[in-house]
Amino acid sequence: MVHTPVRSLPLVDLGYSTALLTDHYELTMLQAALRSGTAGRRAVFEVFARRLPAGRRYGVVAGVGRLLEMIEQFRFGERELEFLTSRGVVDESTAQWLAGYRFSGDIHGYPEGECYFPGSPILTVEAPFGEAVLLETLVLSVLNHDSAIASAASRMVNAAGGRPLIEMGSRRTHEAAGVAAARAAYVAGFATTSNLEAGRRYGIPTAGTSAHAFTLLHDSERHAFQSQLESLGEGTTLLVDTYDVERAVRTAVELAGPRLGAVRIDSGDLAVAAGRVRALLDSLGARDTRIVVTGDLDEHGIAALAAAPADAYGVGTALVTGSGAPTAALVYKMVARADSPDPDAPLRPVAKRSVGKPTRGGRKTAVRRLDAHGVACAEVVSTGELPAGPRDRLLPVPLVRGGEVVGREPLEAARERHAAALRELPATALQLSDGEPAIPTEFIDEIVFP
Amino acid sequence: MVHTPVRSLPLVDLGYSTALLTDHYELTMLQAALRSGTAGRRAVFEVFARRLPAGRRYGVVAGVGRLLEMIEQFRFGERELEFLTSRGVVDESTAQWLAGYRFSGDIHGYPEGECYFPGSPILTVEAPFGEAVLLETLVLSVLNHDSAIASAASRMVNAAGGRPLIEMGSRRTHEAAGVAAARAAYVAGFATTSNLEAGRRYGIPTAGTSAHAFTLLHDSERHAFQSQLESLGEGTTLLVDTYDVERAVRTAVELAGPRLGAVRIDSGDLAVAAGRVRALLDSLGARDTRIVVTGDLDEHGIAALAAAPADAYGVGTALVTGSGAPTAALVYKMVARADSPDPDAPLRPVAKRSVGKPTRGGRKTAVRRLDAHGVACAEVVSTGELPAGPRDRLLPVPLVRGGEVVGREPLEAARERHAAALRELPATALQLSDGEPAIPTEFIDEIVFP
Known part of the structure; x- marks a missing residue:
């Protein structure tokens, strides 16, 4: 690999002029x-x-x-x-x-x-x-974007009724807008973000463990879970919907023990799946293992899960697009x-x-x-x-x-x-x-x- | 005024790491x-x-x-x-x-x-x-944003049927997304952008003349038009809907002569207004003066103006928000x-x-x-x-x-x-x-x- 010197990302102060971000x-x-x-x-x-x-x-x-x-x-x-x-x-x-x-x-x-x-x-x-x-254009760009995101985020926080929300929408918006979106979501009450630059620049807590690709990379789901647990510890969140959710949950608890941090469900009927997974986790003695649900959630989807045993929600697209109102x-x-x-x-x-x-x-x-x-x-x-x-x-x-x-x-x-x-x-x-x-x-x- | 040194905006190469724009x-x-x-x-x-x-x-x-x-x-x-x-x-x-x-x-x-x-x-x-x-997050951020904008822009270009389109949506999206949106719109066939950084970074032609604030700043509309014509010449575009469109058009042609470049209409029923303004301009001998229409246009609004004597369209919000589909x-x-x-x-x-x-x-x-x-x-x-x-x-x-x-x-x-x-x-x-x-x-x- 060729190593070319590269400057690190600028500190909080931008270090360059913003004057041409203008009409x-x-x-x-x-x-x-x-x-x-x-x-x-x-x-x-x-x-x-x-x-x-x-x-x-x-x-x-x-x-x-x-x-x-x-x-x-x-x-x-x-x-x-x-x-x-x-x-x-x-x-x-x-x-x-x-x-x-x-x-x-x-x-x-x-x-x-x-x-x-x-x-x-x-x-x-x-x-x-x-x-x-x-200053017109710059003022409006910043306030219109960030206020649109925060306004949507606030409704999601209300819908979640105290359960924590993870912002994970960077991939569905402009790469710099994603950083600002994480910040706006945090202002509105989100708990964490997946966006590392938002963590570095604004000190927002970041979170994330693994995607389906990680499971698919390994020789088996068991192999993937073992690998993740060895690296990240029993407190990690294992993604259980790559193949068969029930089998995955059993494997997860078998490998991690009852102190497994959490499992994540990213597809299917989240309410039904969360209910089944909760019952299964409890039956396996993993009563403190949390359930994180993700997958095209917006404030209405979150509200619909109020009675489901979901412990945390991950929100992506709906957050960064202002849930139908992408500009204020x-x-x-x-x-x-x-x-x-x-x-x-x-x-x-x-x-x-x-x-x-x-x-x-x-x-x-x-x-x-x-x-x-x-x-x-x-x-x-x-x-x-x-x-x-x-x-x-x-x-x-x-x-x-x-x-x-x-x-x-x-x-x-x-x-x-x-x-x-x-x-x-x-x-x-x-x-x-x-x-x-x-x-x-x-x-x-x-x-x-x- | 205090003069603090400030670095200029980076060149096309970003000059800093993009590695934390990542989940x-x-x-x-x-x-x-x-x-x-x-x-x-x-x-x-x-x-x-x-x-x-x-x-x-x-x-x-x-x-x-x-x-x-x-x-x-x-x-x-x-x-x-x-x-x-x-x-x-x-x-x-x-x-x-x-x-x-x-x-x-x-x-x-x-x-x-x-x-x-x-x-x-x-x-x-x-x-x-x-x-x-x-690379997942960065790849998706860039392609999802820019493809969403270009996909919407392409429909607007088709709807305009050969009439030029001006991208002017920077103020309705994140300040960096606005630069990328101008670029994506240009790929899809937009003629110009209002965004100066898009002009500097990508060489996209930039355009713009004045807003209502400029007219309101002056002692009268006549005063504002005089001021603009003296500075920008008779080829400029005068904004004619601050007070009374008909009076403004008469003043504009009186001051600029029949070689006035264009007039812009930003509110009201654009089809009706464009028709009246065209007739008035023609009656005043300003047959080559173009009519630019702006104001909450999307591809459907543009298509609805096909029979109107509009010579160019300015598009803002609908462009930068992907006209209903802000992510691809x-x-x-x-x-x-x-x-x-x-x-x-x-x-x-x-x-x-x-x-x-x-x-x-x-x-x-x-x-x-x-x-x-x-x-x-x-x-x-x-x-x-x-x-x-x-x-x-x-x-x-x-x-x-x-x-x-x-x-x-x-x-x-x-x-x-x-x-x-x-x-x-x-x-x-x-x-x-x-x-x-x-x-x-x-x-x-x-x-x-x-």
């Missing part, structure tokens, strides 16, 4: 605005969802931590500028402006793991237009701007007036309003700045101040926040059936005391 | 197989689709070029090994094996842009088990293996025997069988090695030989191949309605002369 038109808008003298006008862009995916009762904000890292790396180096000028995307004076670009504005937003509803001002970017417009459909819209580049010029609300795609002008904030029992009853979105009432929970937090990231936090904090946000929602929020958003969004000019 | 269980299987002495057994893994997404008539292979790059970068450097050992994923002796890992086997596969059908042996990886099993659902299954590590030991077919997930054992090849008119009539898949008939087109090509990539080609070659492969399919293949695969897949032991 062409952000750059042409910048150039035209620089020329017309409007690029310096202070502007407010807002990220929100016009609606939730059909039938969903809440959404989950995810990707905020990743986004903050990527905004820090959003600079135009020589190679980016060479590309942009040589291809005629921007002219020389715009390129000079880009060479000095670093986001200098403020970003507020719903912290990661928080729930959102239609019209929730999930992220608010305030900066001179030229600085803020450039968040948009990034300018909602206010100044009339001049004067930094003290007042902001005035703006909004497109077109059919079918409503936007509401004005810089917004929002609270989650709770009733006397501490249950959420409304998402109150306001263009005013008044303090909230005693049972209102202010939702946006500062993420970037004057270009400096201030919203960094451990991933565990997002995970805990999501669990807490869910507990606060009315019980209907957790229904898997199609429905309306769990709480209404109320738009007011000022947040008033309840 | 945990690939590594535990390797370790157990090393221990039991089976890791060196020659094995053949096959990538195939059990079925096409519901109603689809063909699939499009994409991502091959990206995959070959990533396999070259699949090595375990110090940081990867430190992670794997410190977290207990593998033991020291496995880590030593990994430190020397470089894929040494052979890979054959359908070249990029080729069409595929259920059971087509899209990729065949032949190597010692330990080397081949490690390809699997990577071991189909044959040797009984010993002896490199000359014969391969014997293997297959899981379970309900619901059929696999066919044996190393396979395939031809597309054409009728006397040169129209494809069957996908013939064989476990034999016989030469094909005179009207059979052999599908797999060598991609990697003895660990060296031999299947590198320009992206244009894939794009041309896809167009040619489509022309060869029966006309029913191009129907957008739900249907069966355009040609049947026939499994035989040997490819026989027609």
